[in-house]
Amino acid sequence: MAPDPLSLVILGGGVWGSTLASLGRAKGHRVRVWSRRGELALEDAIAPHQGSVPAIVIAIAMQGVQDLATRLQALPLSPATILVSATKGLDPQTWQTPSQIWHAAFPHNPMVVLSGPNLSKEIDRGLPTATVAASEDGSAATAVQNLFASENFRVYTNTDRLGTELGGTLKNVVAIAVGVCDGLQLGQNARAALITRALPEIVQVGTLLGGRVETFYGLSGLGDLLATCTSPLSRNYQVGYQLAQGKALDEILAHLQGTAEGVNTAHVLIQLAEQRQISVPIAQQVHRLLNGQITPQEAVEALMERRLKSEVPRA
Structure with missing residues (x-):
């Protein structure tokens, strides 16, 4: 016997929010989608309707999370x-991740992060993929699973x-760098070297901020890094690629579908690295490029x- 359908709320009607809504409907759930430009009021979106609301999935841009x-x-x-936080980013004022902001606002609610190598257009086509539902609350993670x-x-x-969360966030900076590499037609060798050298940079920052090393070698770390850095479907990759083609950043962002x-x-990341005195050479060059320097x-x-050095730092 199939389980009774549940009412699932998606906050965010963009590309990723729409994909998650489709996945929920495919499972037979009653899905309500709220967006800032939609007609559905926020209070009506989260109100119980025809059954319980087991989860609210937040899939909005980082800039709107705090509000x-x-x-x-x-x-x-x-x-x-x-x-359930499905946003990848860092708050420019507090340097917090989305789930840290949500947990601070709702300390008594279970908090889950949904992140992985998930290109929306491929999922919409029914192509297979995998993702991670992460939480200190095992029952909450299993429920989202x-x-x-x-x-x-x-x-x-x-x-x-x-x-x-950090794996999915930090790899976006690398995707811009790889887009530049491909836009300049530097070849597969250069791309492979760049992605490989970016991984320890991500691990260094991610573990310093509290993530576990093994997580960055899983789906939400290395997996997401590979998907985002090797596909023109990635918005961050497209930013780097088009910068290498000579387009201005403002023009690229204005025509980009999504954030x-x-x-x-x-x-x-550069502000954080400077304060913590972390070496992030790839992110540093991306930052300088984005600023037109x-x-x-x-x-x-x-x-x-x-400067030349050993691949593996000495202990």
């Missing part, structure tokens, strides 16, 4: 409702919420001209 969290605090939200898991959308669980979170993340060619030259 939406404040708005939700003014509404009656059951402490049993699982909050069951909400979305299907034949073509395999969901794994993880207890490292922060590491899972390239790597742009904001690069700026926040160097050309794409100069960014690549700066990375190639770094």
Whole structure:
């Protein structure tokens, strides 16, 4: 016997939010989608309707997270409702991840991060992929796993919420760099070298911020890094690629379908790295490129001209 359908709320009607809504409907859930430009009021979106609301999935751009969290605090939200963050980014004011903002606003609600190598257009075509539902609350992670898991959308669980989130966030900066590499037609060797050298940079930052090393070698780390850095479907990759073609950043972002979170993340990451005295050479060049301080060619030259050293740092 199939389980009774549940009412699932998606906050965010963009590309990723729409894909998650489709996945929920495919599982037989009653799905309500709220967006800032839609007609459905926020309070009506989260109100129980024809059954319980086991989870609210937040799939909005990073810039809107803090404001939406404040708005939700003014509404009656059951402490049993699982909050699922599907946003990848860092807050420019607090340097916090989305789930950290949500957890601070709703400390009594279970908090889950959903992240992995998930290109929306491929999922919409019914192509197979896998993702991670991460939470310190194992039952909440399992509940989200069951909400979305299907034949073509395999969901794994993880207890490292922060590491899972940071893997999906930090790789967006690398995707911009790889887009530049491909836009300049530097070849597969250069792309492979760049992605490989970017991984320890991600691990260094991610573990310093509280993630576990092994998480960054899983689906939400290395898996997401490979998907985002090797596909023109990635918005962050497209930013780098088009910068290498000579287009201005403002023009690229104006015509991009959705948000390239790597742009904001690069700026926040550099502030964080400077305060913590972390070496992030790839992110540094991406930051300089996005600020118009160097050309794409100069960014690549700066990375190639770094002093020679051992591949593996000495203990």
